[in-house]
Amino acid sequence: MASTTPMKLALFSILTLLYFQAVISLTPLHEHPLDPLTKEEFLTVQTLVHNKYHTSKNKVAFHYIGLDDPDKDYISKYEHEKVPIVIHRKSFVIAIINGQSHEIVIDIRLKTIVSDNVHKGYGFPMLSLEEQGLVTKLPLKYPPFIASLKKRGLNLSEVVCAPFSMGWFGEEESKRTVRVDCFMKENTVNFFVRPISGLTMVADLGLMKIVEYHDREVEVVPTAENTEYKASKQRPPFGPKQHSLASHQPQGPGFLINGHSVSWANWKFHIGFDVRAGIIISLASIYDLEKHKSRRVLYKGYISELFVPYQDPTEEFYFKTFFDAGEYGFGRSTVSLIPNRDCPPHSHFIDTYIHSVDGTPSLLKNAICVFEQYGSIMWRHTETSIPNEFIEESRTEVNLIVRTVVTVGNYDNVLDWEFKTSGSIKPSIALSGILEIKATNIKHNDEIKGELYGKLVSANSIGIYHDHFYIYYLDFDIDGAENSFEKTNLKTVRITDGSSKRKSYWTTETQTAKTESDAKITIGSAPAELVVINSNKKTAVGNHIGYRLIPAIPAHSLLTEDDYPQIRGAFTNYNVWVTPYNRTEKWAGGLYVDHSRGDDTLAVWTKQNRDIVNKDIVMWHVVGIHHVPTQEDFPIMPLLSTSFELRPTNFFERNPVLKTLSPGDVVWHGCPKSN
């Protein structure tokens, strides 16, 4: 399709529409090699694996079914061949069969198993939703637990339990086990803030029974008072009042979505989805008005892993060091978006499929929304210095947002990918949901003696200190796959020879990272520009074309590098890493993260110290939030957010939105023109 620019869009919208109708009639929807697996494809995978293994004694548990990444060469061919090429589709499966983790590759089109290997190393696949559900029922029938409740005077019918991954703390042998913690839902749905303290329960997922149980000292269960967040259970007064907004795009949305391929303004990209990663943005290219062509920026971007270490080393909390993608499945934990609440009224929604443990796909409605966001300024200037001429030029900005919400237990992650016509891509993360609360007999700060490992956020309730680290996989292909990584340091120069009235100034010093160790960067220690460049391409004035990373406030793990959780989460040792592209290096915490030992992390791969100059490179960026809980986070937290920007840096010859016009004003029927 001819690339559309903001200005051409209106002009060609009819043509484009006709073109899309033609495309749709030739090829069915969902026909891009990077599309998530369709319902039929999930069923093909299920049948093939079942045919090979399923017997009455032998159950197959599908812990991961996803698209096996097509080779980049093949995608390039798909994009550039003028004639349609056969869409190859393979699936990568991790299934537990007879207690062993099998890695199975399936050719979906040929309906054959291509390879089938048993994982021999440490770690286990993601937990299935079904086993998480089953394990939470175990305590309710476990006599020692029932006795502990009686001792505490708690009502069994009001107990809710949740599974927590256990990590690894140097033990010789690992089994597929989880800790189970229980809570009281009596008089509130906000059970997460009402933990039952003093219990250790370990369940074996293979045996599906409780294998370890201790009852220690008892702290009071925090009260249900002031914990309710359902609107129907709140009492007046309500407020502050929010006024209504009608969103109306008389020309329709500025984007076109064909299956999973999006074209909007000067951008084109593909939205994929994976039960582990969640949303995947691929093949993001921007149309260059001066070069008259679409130019690739990002081959692929997604959240590769999360690390949420709690900072309480006591028996009750020490193991709480979660990896939400590798342990729980970030995609699997994606929830349906609520129209007009999670996304504005003019949003377009995309559904997806999530598979169950028996391999059956089920539809998740409204998994992703796409919408245009208004209200910011793109650029402006008021000029008052020219005699007899007053100039004011301002362009309003319209951005495109792709949004998902992932709810893993108590926390909700609002994940946006924002595209700007000026060439920037801004991924952002916003957290809401409920704190992990530890019960305490303390009701006031004055009673505290010693370390709480958190802050008192309500009477009898400690919000435990923790971090939220997210590592983004960013495979840049800036005008081609061969890229390099440059660090430009800003350094102070002292003037000592009296040549100026100034005593100092700053200038820049650029270094190209030769190998992986040159590209391990702790952001914030000194000012620096971090740029991925294409050293084979220059602008007219001779700058290398590139994209730079503008980070948010950097977050660094404060755990020691020899601490077990940090060995497993070693990808947080730096904020930026750069590796040569390798199809198998997808998951920064390793392929098998549950009970992992840190032998398959980004930190281990980069020890090879491979050459990264003028290569197909991947940038990994860790963004994080150190969370010192406050009272406003209780009983449910208003969004707490962070983001970063990938911004063109000598990628264009000049401001690429210089000739962008603001959208026309909307005339409302029956209303006077507002001014």
Ligand SMILES: *[C@@H]1O[C@H](CO)[C@@H](O)[C@H](O)[C@H]1NC(C)=O
């Ligand atoms: C326990 O909870 C159940 C369910 O909410 C309720 O019906 C029952 O009356 C409660 N029992 C006691 C002793 O409070």
Ligand SMILES: *[C@@H]1O[C@H](CO)[C@@H](O)[C@H](O)[C@H]1NC(C)=O
């Ligand atoms: C890809 O990465 C894996 C894991 O680090 C490694 O074993 C393999 O040798 C790499 N392949 C290439 C071609 O570098």
Ligand SMILES: [Cu+2]
């Ligand atoms: Cu938090």
